[in-house]
Amino acid sequence: MFAKVSSLGLFGLNAFPVDVEIDISRGNPQFEVVGLPDTVVKESRERIRAALRSCSISFPVASVMVNLAPADTKKSGSVHDMAIFMAILR
């Protein structure tokens, strides 16, 4: 299952649009973020897992793949947390 949610990134003074794409499919349960994320973005997995639980929503037992497009631009910071969260809910 595929979903797309839009977010925004920042480099220097310039913002750029980021599409948070998500694919939830059957397979080994895992949660991956790709699209040149830095450590902070990678760690958002743990924050989102916990945040979902606190909203009494269990994390999907499936292979969850998140892509931050454009995939060749570095993403940094915790800005995308909310968009990834929304993408999972879709």
Next chain:
Amino acid sequence: MRMIDDVLEGCTFIGEISLNGDIRRINGVLPMVMLARETGIKSVFVPADNAKEASVIDGVDIYAVSNAEELIRHFRNEEKLTPCEHYVPPETAYNETLDFSDVRGQQSAKKALEIAAAGGHNALLIGSPGSGKSMLAKRMPSILPPLTFEEALETTKIHSISGLLNSEMPIITKRPFRAPHHTISSAGLAGGGTVPHPGEVSLAHNGLLFLDELAEFDRKTLEILRQPLEDRKVTIARASGTVTYPCTIMLIGAMNPCPCGYYGHPKRRCICPKNKVTGYLSKISGPLLDRFDLHIEVAPVEFGDLSSKAKEESSAEIRKRVVAARAIQEERFRGTGITCNALITPDKLQEFCPMDDAAELLMKSVFDRLGLSARAYDRILKVARTIADINGSEVIQKAHVAAAAQFRSLDRKYWSE
């Protein structure tokens, strides 16, 4: 998962989520929301803490979210969030605690700083310890003209990405005054880092950068200022990419003339050997010195001034003249993108700085006698323009040129021996 059915078309989400589902504030919301408006996004969901900053931008619906539950309820159509009202920053009341009336005497230095504020010129204050250099410079914010909305947005963008805003101060409404300590590094001053951050020069954009104890700064760090002072922007190239930050600043420097501080003092004797004095002064290179339009000698305060009961002129009165001079400039530069005299581009110099014959003659003799650089000539002309504006004169007269040129004479006293 289909926990929500609502379409997310035209919505964008920015914010950090904490483990318990709270949405935390992030940096750089203003430039991001500006982009959202440009790209035609209708709704932006931001952390509640950033909502005011975001709603400065008109034309997009800003939704303030304080926790994830709210977000879910909104999209399940259980409890809709309402868009924030467009935030119009309140007119900042003029309230400066430091006032020029606190400074006794120093009339000529005050006049020079008034000219600096009126035209956006760089100024260098030189004087013995305790003469009031820092005291004068710290009172500069009280006479600076107000920020225009466009300028405020530009400055706020830089403060936004640096994480210097909070919900009480969502937008910068006052010209910034930055006074970094002299131990500052190059990256701290000009900006830098793996993902380049703005430095002090950019944080002072549209405001004032005050470098106290100028000669104590690392020489290499100071030289970094050269190009940003001319170009009004800093371009930082790192492996991760190249970033350009604007830095239209007024630079105010303050320094002693020698290590002991009393070189050139009318009453006290300087105890520094000659080579120490030269060494101390040579920390400020010629090219950097050339970029200071006004060299101001802050003489020691006379006892008469200190004990005098006479009331000194207040900042509010000085500011009135500064604002009036800025209004003339605004009228003159309408549609050119120039905001003050210091920013006149070389091609526009002739057009905006007409001199009468006597002034031109004086300018020529000053140029020849002082051996000025082309840049110094331009800068004297711009200062003369500002002095003419303060005096309400359309054409630059001889007296204006004379006054402007006199502010370039200090380097002869200290640096040419």
